[in-house]
Amino acid sequence: MLFRLGCAHVPYVDAQTEIDVGAGRSRIRTSFFLDHSDVGRMLERATTAEKPWHLGKIQEGWEWFAFTFSDQDQIPLSSEEIASMLEASDQVTRQAFARMLLNDDHAWARHTVREAQRIIEYCRIVPGQSVLDFGCGKGRHSIALARSGMRVTGIDYVPGFVAEARSRAQQEGVSGTEFVAADCRDVNLDECFDAAVCLYDVVGTYAGREENTRVLANLSGHLKPGGFALISVMNLTLTKRLARHVFSLQREPNRLLELRPSNIMETSGDIFDPDYFVLDEDENLVYRREQFTSGRDIPSELIVRDRRFSSEEIKAMCNEAGLDIVWGRFVGAGRWDDSLDEYDDRAKEILVLCRRAS
Numbered sequence: 001m002l003f004r005l006g007c008a009h010v011p012y013v014d015a016q017t018e019i020d021v022g023a024g025r026s027r028i029r030t031s032f033f034l035d036h037s038d039v040g041r042m043l044e045r046a047t048t049a050e051k052p053w054h055l056g057k058i059q060e061g062w063e064w065f066a067f068t069f070s071d072q073d074q075i076p077l078s079s080e081e082i083a084s085m086l087e088a089s090d091q092v093t094r095q096a097f098a099r100m101l102l103n104d105d106h107a108w109a110r111h112t113v114r115e116a117q118r119i120i121e122y123c124r125i126v127p128g129q130s131v132l133d134f135g136c137g138k139g140r141h142s143i144a145l146a147r148s149g150m151r152v153t154g155i156d157y158v159p160g161f162v163a164e165a166r167s168r169a170q171q172e173g174v175s176g177t178e179f180v181a182a183d184c185r186d187v188n189l190d191e192c193f194d195a196a197v198c199l200y201d202v203v204g205t206y207a208g209r210e211e212n213t214r215v216l217a218n219l220s221g222h223l224k225p226g227g228f229a230l231i232s233v234m235n236l237t238l239t240k241r242l243a244r245h246v247f248s249l250q251r252e253p254n255r256l257l258e259l260r261p262s263n264i265m266e267t268s269g270d271i272f273d274p275d276y277f278v279l280d281e282d283e284n285l286v287y288r289r290e291q292f293t294s295g296r297d298i299p300s301e302l303i304v305r306d307r308r309f310s311s312e313e314i315k316a317m318c319n320e321a322g323l324d325i326v327w328g329r330f331v332g333a334g335r336w337d338d339s340l341d342e343y344d345d346r347a348k349e350i351l352v353l354c355r356r357a358s
Contacts, residue, residue: 003019003021003065006028006065013028013030017029017030019065020062021065024054024056025056025057026054026056026064026065027056027058027059027062027063027064027065028062028063028064028065029061029062030061030062030063110333110334111333111334111335112140112141112144113144114334115141115144115199115334115336116141116144116145116148118336118337119131119141119145119195119197119230120145120148120150122228122230122336122353123194123195123197123227123228123229123230123353124195124228125150125194125195125228126149127148127149127150128149128150128151129150129151129194129195130150130151130152130153130191130193130194130195131145131150131151131152131153131193131194131195131196131197132152132153132155132189132193132195132196132197132219132222132223133145133152133153133154133155133196133197134155134184134196134197134198134202134215134218134219135155135156135184135198135199135200135201135202135205136154136155136156136161136162136165136179137156137158137161137165137200138161138164138165138168139154139161139164139165139166139168139169139177139179141154141197141199142154142165142169142177142179143165143168143169143172143174143177146169146174146175146176146177147174149176150176151176152176152177152178153177153178153179153180153189153191153193154177154178154179154180155179155180155182155184155187155189156179156181156182157181157182157183157184158181159181162179162180162181165177165179166179184198184202184215184218184219185206185211185214185215185218186214186218187218189222191222192222192223192224192227193222193223193224193227194224194227195223195227195228195229195230196219196222196223196227196228196229196230197229197230197231198215198216198219198229198230198231198232199230199231199232200232200349201233201234201306202215203215203216203231203232203233203309203314203317204233204234204306204307204308204309205306205307206307207283207285207305207306207307208307209307209313209317212307212317213317213320213321216231216317216318216320216321216323217320217321217322219231219321220321220322220323220356221322223356224356225356225357225358226355226356226358227355227356228326228353228354228355228356229323229353229354229355229356230351230352230353230354231314231318231351231352231353231354232331232349232350232351232352233308233309233314233349233350233352234271234306234308234309234348234349234350235308235309235330235342235347235348235349235350236284236308236309236310236313237310237311237342237343238272238330238342238343238344238345238347238348239272239279239286239308240279240281241343242272242274242345243274243277243278243279244274244275245258245274245277245278245279246278246279246281247278247279247280247281248280248281248282249280249282249283249285250282255278256278256287256303258278259276259277259278259287259288259289259303260275260276260289261289261290261291261301262276262288262289262290262291263290263291263292263293264276264288264290265288265290265292265304266290266291266292266293271286271288271306272348276288276289283307284307284308284309285305285306285307285308286305286306286307286308287303287304287305288303288304288305289301289302289303289304290302290303290304309350311328311330311342311350314328314350314352315328315352318352318354322356322357323354323355323356323357324354324355324356324357325352325353325354326353326354326355327352327353328350328351328352328353329350329351330342330344330347330349330350330351331347331349331350331351332346332347332348332349333348333349336351
């Protein structure tokens with residue numbers, strides 16, 4: 001009966017999935033390979049004489065097969081586990097982005113044509129000139145700019161996105177694009193560009209201010225003197241106004257266990273929904289528990305964090321990177337001409353136009 005329940009409610013379990021249930025064991029072969037080196041220590045923490053472990057040992061490619069029909073107390077995180085989690089957070093964020101479908105129907109991709117027109121206008125570029133797209137994703141802005149006659153190089157640290165961008169440009173017959181799988185913090189292209197864009201949470205992907213400044217400095221280093229850069233980050237002021245759950249990770253690390261799961265990154269893209277994020281007020285970091293169920297990979301759940309910025313901070317970081325501020329405004333996706341109040345519900349992004357010093 002439990003197996004039928006699993007087939008009905010667990011996406012990666014079906015009638016052909018192998019199970020091994022008997023006295024002293026209950027496991028299922030999901031072919032989901034994990035590092036089990038800490039399992040023994042975890043079991044020691046989770047079991048007592050009153051609550052023994054009945055599911056047996058586990059092997060690679062297998063998971064324990066059990067259902068819980070009532071709430072269980074979460075095991076508190078130790079200081080070592082918190083430190084390990086934070087050390088791995090940038091890699092977790094990369095995994096989360098890699099799991100996003102980001103097709104044309106996704107909320108983050110609906111305004112591509114309009115945004116490309118504004119990039120051309122704000123950065124004063126003309127056909128034949130070169131544009132660098134830092135954090136290009138699946139190439140939507142790069143391809144749109146190339147259609148207008150620009151030569152565009154897109155950089156992204158998710159190899160799958162880069163492969164899809166190349167494939168899409170080829171399938172749609174768009175010339176003038178090059179896509180490179182690399183980290184925007186340290187990629188060296190041995191070329192300077194007429195203009196550059198770095199949009200939608202590329203700056204903010206990393207928790208530390210220094211790592212995000214490295215992205216901006218490398219972008220500036222790839223610009224010709226006098227070249228324009230258009231940069232956007234997420235609005236900290238609005239985040240603080242909307243936040244219903246505020247904490248300090250250093251003082252209350254186990255608040256992360258209370259995060260409500262969602263599939264926002266995969267579907268709506270509304271990462272400002274206050275029901276599904278908690279704000280670390282000491283570090284200006286937002287944490288979310290994101291679930292990924294689409295595609296061919298095994299469903300997963302990741303705690304993702306991103307950094308949000310005040311207008312003053314992002315402008316200061318651009319200056320530190322050698323970029324002069326032309327203007328900055330609070331905007332909504334696809335409506336960059338509308339300068340909004342920083343507390344406006346629509347003002348989820350801060351858009352900054354910069355220029356490399358001559």
